[in-house]
Each structure stands twice: as C-alpha cells, then as structure tokens.
Amino acid sequence: MTESGYILFEARGLSKSFGPVQALSAVDLVLRSGTVHALVGENGAGKSSLSKIIAGIQPPDAGQMQLEGQSFAPSNRRQAEHAGIRMVMQELNLIDNLSVAENIFLDQLPSRFGFVRYPTLNRSAREVMSRVGLEEISPSAAVGSLGVGTRQMVEIAAGLSRNCRILILDEPTASLADREAGLLFRQIHQACQRGVAVVYISHRIDEILRIADEVTILRDGRVVSTQLARGLTADEIIRSMVGRDLPPRQQTRSAAGGAVALRLDCLCAGPKVRDVSMELHRGEILGLAGLMGSGRTELARAIFGADPIDSGSIYLYGSDRPERIRSPRQAVRNGIALLTEDRKQQGLFLPQSIRYNISLPRLDSCSRLGVINSAREQSIGEQYIESLSIRCSGPDQPVGQLSGGNQQKVVIAKWLLRDCEILIFDEPTRGIDVGAKFEIYRLLSDLASRGKAVLFISSDLKELTAVCDRIAVLSAGRLTATFTAQDYSEQAITEAAFREHLNPSSGEVRS
Amino acid sequence: MTKSTTFVSRLTGLLADYLGMAVALVILLLVFGRIADNFYSWDTFRNIADQVPDITIIAVGMTFVLIIAGIDLSVGSILALSGAVLGVTLVQLHWPLPLAMASCLGVGLLCGLLNGGLVVAWGLPSFIVTLGMLEIARGATYLVTSSRTVYLFDGLNWVTDYSFLGLSVPFVLAIAVVLLAQLVLSFTVFGRYMIAIGTNEQALRLSGISPGRIKLAVFVLSGLLCAVASIIHTAHYQANPNNGQGLELQAIAAVVIGGTSLMGGRGSVINTFFGVLIIKVLETGLAQVGAQEPTKRLITGLVIVAAVILDYYRHRLRKSSGLPG
Numbered sequence: 001m002t003e004s005g006y007i008l009f010e011a012r013g014l015s016k017s018f019g020p021v022q023a024l025s026a027v028d029l030v031l032r033s034g035t036v037h038a039l040v041g042e043n044g045a046g047k048s049s050l051s052k053i054i055a056g057i058q059p060p061d062a063g064q065m066q067l068e069g070q071s072f073a074p075s076n077r078r079q080a081e082h083a084g085i086r087m088v089m090q091e092l093n094l095i096d097n098l099s100v101a102e103n104i105f106l107d108q109l110p111s112r113f114g115f116v117r118y119p120t121l122n123r124s125a126r127e128v129m130s131r132v133g134l135e136e137i138s139p140s141a142a143v144g145s146l147g148v149g150t151r152q153m154v155e156i157a158a159g160l161s162r163n164c165r166i167l168i169l170d171e172p173t174a175s176l177a178d179r180e181a182g183l184l185f186r187q188i189h190q191a192c193q194r195g196v197a198v199v200y201i202s203h204r205i206d207e208i209l210r211i212a213d214e215v216t217i218l219r220d221g222r223v224v225s226t227q228l229a230r231g232l233t234a235d236e237i238i239r240s241m242v243g244r245d246l247p248p249r250q251q252t253r254s255a256a257g258g259a260v261a262l263r264l265d266c267l268c269a270g271p272k273v274r275d276v277s278m279e280l281h282r283g284e285i286l287g288l289a290g291l292m293g294s295g296r297t298e299l300a301r302a303i304f305g306a307d308p309i310d311s312g313s314i315y316l317y318g319s320d321r322p323e324r325i326r327s328p329r330q331a332v333r334n335g336i337a338l339l340t341e342d343r344k345q346q347g348l349f350l351p352q353s354i355r356y357n358i359s360l361p362r363l364d365s366c367s368r369l370g371v372i373n374s375a376r377e378q379s380i381g382e383q384y385i386e387s388l389s390i391r392c393s394g395p396d397q398p399v400g401q402l403s404g405g406n407q408q409k410v411v412i413a414k415w416l417l418r419d420c421e422i423l424i425f426d427e428p429t430r431g432i433d434v435g436a437k438f439e440i441y442r443l444l445s446d447l448a449s450r451g452k453a454v455l456f457i458s459s460d461l462k463e464l465t466a467v468c469d470r471i472a473v474l475s476a477g478r479l480t481a482t483f484t485a486q487d488y489s490e491q492a493i494t495e496a497a498f499r500e501h502l503n504p505s506s507g508e509v510r511s
Numbered sequence: 512m513t514k515s516t517t518f519v520s521r522l523t524g525l526l527a528d529y530l531g532m533a534v535a536l537v538i539l540l541l542v543f544g545r546i547a548d549n550f551y552s553w554d555t556f557r558n559i560a561d562q563v564p565d566i567t568i569i570a571v572g573m574t575f576v577l578i579i580a581g582i583d584l585s586v587g588s589i590l591a592l593s594g595a596v597l598g599v600t601l602v603q604l605h606w607p608l609p610l611a612m613a614s615c616l617g618v619g620l621l622c623g624l625l626n627g628g629l630v631v632a633w634g635l636p637s638f639i640v641t642l643g644m645l646e647i648a649r650g651a652t653y654l655v656t657s658s659r660t661v662y663l664f665d666g667l668n669w670v671t672d673y674s675f676l677g678l679s680v681p682f683v684l685a686i687a688v689v690l691l692a693q694l695v696l697s698f699t700v701f702g703r704y705m706i707a708i709g710t711n712e713q714a715l716r717l718s719g720i721s722p723g724r725i726k727l728a729v730f731v732l733s734g735l736l737c738a739v740a741s742i743i744h745t746a747h748y749q750a751n752p753n754n755g756q757g758l759e760l761q762a763i764a765a766v767v768i769g770g771t772s773l774m775g776g777r778g779s780v781i782n783t784f785f786g787v788l789i790i791k792v793l794e795t796g797l798a799q800v801g802a803q804e805p806t807k808r809l810i811t812g813l814v815i816v817a818a819v820i821l822d823y824y825r826h827r828l829r830k831s832s833g834l835p836g
Contacts, residue, residue, distance in 0.1 A: 352710060
C-alpha cells in the first residue's frame with residue numbers, strides 16, 4: 001500500500017455549477033491504483049460533486065477525465081460502473097423489500113429460464129458478505145429489516161462484489177459502529193492490495209489519517225492541496241480546509257439580546273439531537289453551525305413540533321413553565337415559525353399563486369365567516385411583494401415560476417403575516433444567487449431589529465459570521481461551543497464542529 | 512400590475528376553465544342531433560335531466576375527495592344503504608317523513624365519518640378504507656332490506672312530481688349543490704385548505720394547520736351527499752338493495768372528464784357537472800341510435816381516456832402560458 005501505484009485515473013480542470021452556485025472550478029485529481037485517496041473539506045466544498053462526476057452520476061461542465069490512459073466520459077452511472085467505478089453514497093441505494101443477496105447481485109441475478117437460482121445466489125452472496133464481516137446475517141434476510149450500519153456494509157459488499165477498479169465511499173462510517181468501521185477498513189486494505197483505488201470522503205479526520213495514502217483538501221470547489229497523508233496532522237488539515245479571511249460583519253445592530261424568547265433545557269430528540277441547552281433572545285440572530293448531519297435540522301424540527309421530543313423542555317418568552325409543543329400547529333400558535341431547508345417540498349405550494357401562499361397560515365385575517373375576501377388578500381399580497389421586493393408579475397403569479405430567492409421571500413412573507421416572534425431559518429440561502437442572498441441577510445437583520453428572535457441554520461460559515469450576533473455549534477447532535485461576535489474565528493468554529501468526531505465527549509464545552 | 516388586467520386575466524382563465532367542457536358537450540349534442548332521429552325532443556332532454564341529479568350530487572362530493580388526493584369507492588353502497596334506511600323506516604316502521612329522512616341522512620353521514628376517521632386516525636390510504644366501506648355498506652343494505660326491494664309507492668312522490676320553471680325539484684337541487692360547492696371551493700377557507708392538502712399536505716402541516724379535520728370533513732360531506740342523492744334515487748327506483756352498483760366508477764369518470772386531477776390539488780365542481788352531462792348525453796344518445804350495451808361501454812371508456820389526455824395537454828398549455836393551474 002504505497003503512493004507509488006501506477007496512475008489509474010486522472011482528471012484535469014473539472015468544473016461544475018448548479019445554477020448560480022459554482023460547485024467545482026478547475027479541479028485536478030490523480031488516483032493511483034492500490035491507494036486510498038481521501039477527499040476532505042467543509043460542507044459544500046465540492047467533495048460530493050467531484051465524486052458524482054467520477055461515478056458518472058453528473059456530467060462535468062468542463063474538464064477531461066482519463067481512465068488508464070483512455071479518455072473517459074461516462075454519460076450515466078451505468079457506464080461508469082461498467083468501467084469499474086462504483087460509488088457507495090450516503091443515501092443508500094438498496095431496495096428494502098428484497099433480500100441481502102438479491103440486492104448485492106441485483107444486476108446479475110443467476111437465473112435459468114427466468115427463474116432466479118436462489119441456492120447459487122445465496123452461496124455467492126454468503127461469500128461476498130463474509131468478506132465484509134456480515135457472516136452473521138442471512139443472505140435471504142430482507143434489507144429493510146437490517147440496521148443502517150449493516151445496510152451500509154451490504155452496499156459496500158455489493159460494490160466490491162463486482163468488477164471494481166475505483167471504489168468511492170461517501171461518508172461510509174457516518175452510521176457505522178466501531179467494530180463495523182474496523183471491518184470496513186480491513187476491506188479497504190484488501191481492496192487496495194487487489195489494485196483498487198479507493199476514494200474516501202469523510203468528516204472524521206482521525207480515520208483519514210489512519211487509512212489514507214493521499215489527502216486532497218477542497219475549499220469552495222477548488223483544490224487547496226494534494227499531499228501524502230504520512231506526516232499530516234489533524235490541525236494542518238483543518239487549517240487548510242478553512243479560509244482564514246473572515247468577511248467583516250454585515251451590520252452591527254445596537255444591543256442585540258433583549259428578553260429571552262426561547263430556552264432549551266437538555267433537549268433530546270431522536271438519535272441526532274442530544275442534550276441541547278441554549279437560549280435565544282429577542283432582537284438577536286443566533287447562528288447554528290455544524291457539519292452535514294450534525295442534527296441542526298432535527299433540532300429545528302423538534303422545537304417546531306414536527307418531530308417528537310424524547311426528553312428535555314422548551315421554555316417560551318421567559319416563562320418558567322415548560323411549553324409542550326406536539327405539533328406544528330401548536331408551535332405556530334405559540335409564535336414559532338420554521339422556514340424549512342427544502343422550501344419546495346415543505347414550505348410552498350408551487351402551482352398556487354403568491355397571495356395564496358402568503359395568506360395560507362393566516363386566512364382568518366382576510367376572511368369573514370369562512371369566506372375569503374379576495375380584495376383584501378390581493379392587497380396583502382401586493383404589500384409584501386413591495387416590502388420584501390419580491391420580483392414577480394403580481395400576486396397572482398404561481399410561486400413555481402419564481403426564482404429561488406424570490407420563493408424564499410414568499411416563505412418569509414407568509415410567516416411575517418402570521419406574526420411569529422421566533423423564526424427558525426433552515427439554510428435559507430441554499431441554491432440562491434449572491435444578490436438575493438444579501439437581500440435575505442438584510443431581511444434577517446430587519447427582523448431582529450424589530451425584536452424578533454431569529455435562529456439561523458447554515459452550512460456556510462462565512463454568512464453565519466457575517467450576519468449572526470452569536471453562533472452555536474452542533475457536533476454529532478451535541479452543542480459543543482457558543483461564540484460571541486468578537487470571538488469569531490473560522491478555525492475555532494470548524495474545530496468545534498468536528499469536536500465530537502475527534503474525541504467524543506459527553507459534556508458541553510462553552511468557549 | 513393593475514387591478515383591471517388581473518380581472519381580465521382571471522376572466523379569461525375562468526372562460527378557459529369552462530369553455531372547453533361546454534364546447535365538448537355542444538359537439539356531442541350536435542353529433543347526436545345528426546345521427547339520431549328525433550334527438551332534439553322534449554322527451555330526450557327530460558330523460559337526461561332525470562338521470563343527472565343523483566349522480567351529480569355524488570360527483571360533487573367525489574370532486575372534493577379527489578381534490579384532497581383521496582378517492583371514495585363507497586359512494587354507490589352508501590347510496591344504497593341510506594336509501595334502504597329511508598325505505599324501511601318509512602314503509603315498514605311507519606316513521607314520519609322528516610324522521611325517516613333524518614335517519615337516511617344520518618346513515619350517510621356516519622358512513623362518511625367512518626371513512627374519514629379511519630383515513631385520518633391511522634393514515635390509511637382512502638382507496639383501501641372506502642373499498643372496505645363499499646362491501647360493508649352493501650352488506651348492511653342487504654341486512655336492512657332482507658335482500659328485497661322495499662317499495663315506497665307514493666311515499667316520495669313529492670320528489671318527482673313538482674317542477675320549478677319546468678325543471679324537476681331534484682334537477683334544481685343538483686344545480687344548487689353544484690353552484691354552492693363551486694363557491695365553497697373557490698372562495699372559502701375550507702376550499703383553500705382542500706386544495707392545499709392536495710397540492711402539498713406536508714407543507715400545510717408545516718404551516719401550522721392540521722390537515723386531519725379538513726380531510727375528515729371532506730369524507731363526511733361525501734357520505735352526506737350520497738344520502739341526499741339516495742332520496743332522489745329511491746324516489747325513482749324504490750329502495751332496491753342493488754341500487755348504485757358501479758356508481759362510484761361513473762362518478763369518478765365524470766369528475767376526471769371534468770379535469771379534476773387524481774393526484775389532487777386541482778379541480779372544478781362545475782366541470783364535474785359538465786362531465787356528468789357528457790356521460791349521460793353519450794349514454795342516452797347511444798341508446799337512441801340503437802347501440803348495444805357493449806358498444807356503449809366501449810365508447811364511454813374511450814371518451815374517458817380521451818378526456819384525460821386532452822386535459823393533460825390543456826393543463827400543460829395553461830402552465831406554459833403562466834396561468835395558475
């Protein structure tokens with residue numbers, strides 16, 4: 001297992017953009033046979049985009065790839081798999097109702113006259129499964145009956161069972177226990193000895209230092225460096241991942257922090273929110289930072305009553321009595337609004353008009369005895385289009401025709417009309433172009449200066465440091481640190497976000 | 512954007528909504544006028560007008576159910592059951608008419624309540640729940656009537672005998688139900704919520720509105736409208752325990768021909784009425800040209816499929832021209 005393997009794959013100048021967002025710009029990557037190449041970077045640095053291009057799931061906008069000296073441009077995943085490139089993704093690709101064996105050999109089921117030959121199938125499956133330490137699982141067990149970690153191993157087994165020259169693993173250990181992870185590393189080692197090149201994406205830097213031969217660090221869609229893993233330290237990696245230049249604060253509002261609007265006490269919800277305690281004040285924008293899957297969305301949904309709370313309490317508006325919020329309806333009645341991460345699926349009625357979307361949570365304000373006053377609704381629509389400068393042809397335009405930024409403004413308008421005091425924004429600027437982002441920032445500031453309490457979840461540290469009065473950091477479901485504006489440092493925040501992955505603790509550390 | 516242009520665009524939108532269906536109906540009438548002898552006669556139209564009211568009233572409830580992305584397969588059985596209850600209480604138990612009618616309506620409402628309650632409380636697919644109710648209510652009908660037709664003789668003559676401006680009471684009632692339901696759908700909070708459920712139930716829930724009560728109300732309404740229709744149906748055909756078999760499919764066909772989406776979120780009660788008229792004109796016209804049952808069913812089936820394909824293109828056209836779907 002050395003870095004001296006021959007060059008199996010080479011990419012030059014790969015670029016990819018999604019609408020206004022440049023996910024990759026001119027990325028070079030060299031994979032050598034029999035080595036593990038780690039990709040590290042913050043959320044949105046381009047790791048997943050890069051691996052999806054290699055695996056044929058997305059085409060690049062520009063750039064070339066070569067596989068064993070031959071030009072390689074897969075037009076879909078199947079072609080890439082045919083060439084021996086397999087990717088195991090975070091969202092699993094298994095069919096729950098089929099057995100483990102059927103899933104592993106789905107595209108090459110042994111059959112005679114169209115009937116599956118189960119003895120043969122199960123025998124080969126058992127062989128493959130024993131390699132990844134799944135001896136204890138029956139090949140005929142339904143995948144749906146297995147735990148997440150086991151399913152992940154099944155997927156990896158499926159990848160390794162076939163013609164495989166490059167194996168891409170995207171956060172493979174996110175849901176694995178230590179023992180399973182150990183087995184995975186042994187598998188990776190064995191695959192390397194067979195000459196497979198492994199691309200390994202992980203937030204767990206300790207793992208990377210343990211198994212990687214080379215490390216490529218990405219930031220904002222560009223390669224910062226590619227170096228040998230030997231001799232690298234966790235500190236060096238984190239420092240290269242974050243840019244050190246923080247933009248100046250957008251705007252300093254006077255005296256952020258009025259009365260307490262929301263207080264969480266040891267809140268636990270599901271596996272992803274563990275023992276979170278924090279306070280959110282009126283007139284404040286509190287940022288919530290963390291890695292993908294650190295439990296930020298889950299925390300927001302728990303506060304909003306969309307997911308059940310296991311233990312802990314929520315106190316509202318300085319009351320000593322915990323509030324029981326068991327449904328979004330109760331949350332909204334208590335003045336809490338959640339602007340979901342996925343606004344198209346969860347926040348908007350795309351075929352319906354702007355005024356329809358804005359007035360929906362507050363139809364009582366423009367109806368009498370259940371009959372809607374169209375003129376009043378129309379003028380409410382016009383009023384918000386004006387005050388939030390929503391670019392559209394009028395209140396009757398379907399929301400589905402608006403740009404992402406303007407759709408987001410419609411969602412904001414809807415909650416402003418509902419007069420909510422506590423507003424939770426989950427990734428409000430995702431997929432929105434730069435100009436509209438700044439308008440959203442300004443809106444958040446306006447809301448805070450009007451005395452609203454704003455919780456701002458974002459994966460973009462730069463926007464958090466530019467907009468927020470304080471930043472709380474979640475790591476693997478725990479609150480690991482809270483920073484005030486004068487202590488902002490991207491490195492310290494990133495460290496806090498990785499903390500639970502480096503040395504898992506049970507307590508919360510405030511800095 | 513000024514007020515007048517929105518008004519004009521809404522008016523054209525409205526025309527585009529109903530014009531297509533009206534044109535299709537007129538074409539159908541013209542075709543039968545050409546190929547059938549004496550199609551344009553008082554008898555023909557009275558015949559059609561007599562067949563329309565019960566199915567129209569049921570199709571109105573079905574339109575609402577489809578708009579919330581549900582389906583109600585039990586309407587035919589609920590019609591039979593509430594009709595049977597009406598007949599039995601009136602003829603065999605000698606209850607006064609108002610009490611008999613109240614129990615008839617109560618049974619329909621109860622069936623709808625059961626449908627909706629099961630759908631909401633356990634999150635079951637309405638297809639399965641109402642399929643169960645289709646059997647349950649039919650079985651109950653046989654029990655109530657001892658599997659024999661209950662003859663009402665003159666008991667419900669008031670339903671069929673009186674007329675209003677030359678139109679029968681049931682026909683006027685059906686028109687009133689259609690208009691009222693369209694107003695509810697277009698202009699009330701309840702109508703809004705129905706469309707919201709069909710468009711994106713999750714987004715409605717996350718807007719702080721519980722969809723459960725609205726869904727329950729829609730199924731209750733569908734059951735209640737079946738009972739109303741059963742009074743008309745029973746007046747014509749007596750309390751036959753086999754009443755309303757296959758009616759659910761006819762009602763769904765009418766609603767779908769009217770352009771209501773099976774995926775929910777979009778629909779029009781007035782177009783459902785046109786859908787009913789198209790089906791009934793087709794049926795009557797084909798009978799008059801001497802078409803046999805197999806031919807009638809074949810052609811009706813083709814019309815349903817053609818209507819859905821047409822609606823697909825109409826919808827795409829509206830989408831691309833920027834009108835709200």
